[in-house]
Amino acid sequence: MDTPAPSDLHDAVLDWYDDHARVLPWRGPEASPWSVMVSELMLQQTPVARVVPVHAAWLERWPTPADLAAAPTGEAVRMWGRLGYPRRALRLHAAAVAIVERHDGVVPAAYEDLLALPGVGDYTAAAIASFAFGRRHVVLDTNVRRVLARAVSGTELPAPAVTRAERDVATALLPDDPATAATWAVATMELGALVCAARQPRCDACPVAEVCAWRAAGFPAYDGPPRRGQAWAGTDRQCRGRIMALARDAASFGLAQVEAAWPGTEQRERCLDSLVADGLLTQVTPGRWALPG
DNA sequence: CAGACGTGGCT
DNA sequence: TAGCCAAGTCT
Helix, strand or coil: CCCCCHHHHHHHHHHHHHHHCCCCCCCCCCCCCCHHHHHHHHHHCCCCCHHHHHHHHHHCHHHHHHHHHHHHHHHHHHHHHCCCHHHHHHHHHHHHHHHHHHCCCCCCCCCHHHCCCCEEEEEHHHHHHHHHHHHCCCCCHHHHHHHHHHHHHCCCCCCCCCCCCHHHHHHHHHHCCHHHHHHHHHHHHHHHHHHHCCCCCHHHCCCCCCHHHHHHCCCCCCCCCCCCCCCCCEEEEEHHHHHHHHHHHHEEEHHHHHHHHCCHHHHHHHHCCCCCCCCCCCEEEEEEEECCC
């Protein structure tokens, strides 16, 4: 192993975070675990800037899991707005119901309990346990993966999927003290988001530039397996997005509107069916749909 | 494990 | 401008 001295890396990142952390609504001692949880679901594949206003409105309307659990799923989908991947709104609602049923309405602190909630995978469970409860967990998101790939492994980008070796590196670097580990987790994420960016890394402003393996190796370009982009134009996802926009913007909508929004009959019907099957829409009358009441 | 799943901003 | 990318999860 040719890893940098842990203490140097940790001190540099933690000191940098102390000075450069963004002030966000779900950070700080006043943020409730529910606020943290809501932010984490919203932040899955979605930029911070777009989450901030929706998160504020969401917490204002549903201050506790029980408040959300008591609301119709369609209202959650409408409040989700244009954050994307609206099934996350459904999952957050289902998670709120589960929290009421299984945890007396209190967001659980244990990783295993969190992982059992809808919409909460490995990353999100570790993030909530760490950020909301100060537990010690490896929080491996795309930012942390990129920071470790560069600083420790000397590669520009991590592999398409998390590898065993990658998790081992992250585990070895996790501070022993829970509170410090939790700060280390946010700090490495923040470094990846603000400095060690995917496209244009700001190495001139990086606190770990001196010990960065990627920099030491001369910034070799990514040479791993091809990272496939997601098709968009003409896909069911685009079609579903058009239909969901209709649903959000009115109490209900009819077939004529869907036809205007999407020309292809076969695909239009398939998407309508799948949205209903997903619980994102309900058919109120023949040829008329709405968000689920 | 590969593929589905929204949306919009930036280069 | 056409991609690429953003705090992933589920099947």
